[in-house]
Amino acid sequence: MFGTYRADEAIGQSIEMLIPPDRLEEEPRILERMKRGERLEHFETVRVRKDGRRINVSLTISPLRDCEGRIVGASKVARDVTARVKQEQELQRTNRALERANGDLQHFAWSASHDLQEPLRMVSIYSELLRRKFTGQLGPAGEEYIGYTVLGAKRMENLLRNLRTYTHVSTLAAAPAEEVDAAAIFTHALQNLAAAIEANGAKIECGALPKIRIYEFPLEQIFLNLIANAIRYRTDAPPEIAVGAERRGSDWVFSVRD
Secondary structure, eight states: OOOOOOHHHHTTOOGGGGSOGGGTTHHHHHHHHHHTTOOEEEEEEEEEOTTSOEEEEEEEEEEEEOTTSOEEEEEEEEEEOHHHHHHHHHHHHHHHHHHHHHHHHHHHHHHHHHHTHHHHHHHHHHHHHHHHHTTTTSHHHHHHHHHHHHHHHHHHHHHHHHHHHHHHHHHHTOOOSSOEEHHHHHHHHHHHTHHHHHHHTOEEEEOOOOEESSOHHHHHHHHHHHHHHHHHSOOSSOOEEEEEEEEETTEEEEEEEO
16 A cells, blocks of 8 residues: 555654655654554544655554553554545535536526516516507407517516525525415416417316425426426327325425326
8 A cells, every 4th residue: 555665664664654744743643542542443644655645544543452451552554545535525626616606507597687677677568558559459369469478578577586586595595484375386387388388289287286385486497397398398199287296294295297
């Protein structure tokens, strides 16, 4: 583990030949513990090979006693844990990179939801002005289409507001203060998918959904994504989608089948 030493290179030498200069203070402390009869287990540190390369080791050190019980030495077992330490360090670097990415994503979500408010407000305002000015002139179909535009803009505005709220509270790691109605959130998701549902002749069934402690935005996104995927990725037959929830102990388990 420490490189190949000849007898004359090692016998009579201090164990400090294996200890880096910045860790020399460890050995006196270890010897003091041995003198007190203590056993040192899985002590992780760094040692130096003959070629100068540092390796991570785990040490188990036990006092050795003579026939009268006096401590006369120490037995030391060293295990090379360099590979494991490198894996842990890589995992820490990955976690830090993930935290930075999550921070960037939260910042983007906040900025995007804020910046989209103004153009969305213009769509909503001018759609409402069109409906007021040309009421009775566009015919039933025109009235219906403008109604869809106004309603869609309002839903999108609400979705962006919920996104900003969720982004803000998620940075604080705050738990939801109140329960929300999962059935109402599911209904909102269906309203946002109304055009796709109608165009594809989708049949959607939903059992009783509970009130649960969760933020509205992520739950609505789950419903939106699963149902939209079920509509998009299918055979030629009209999609049939069933949503339900059941109690399991202290948890609610939701299911989406298509």
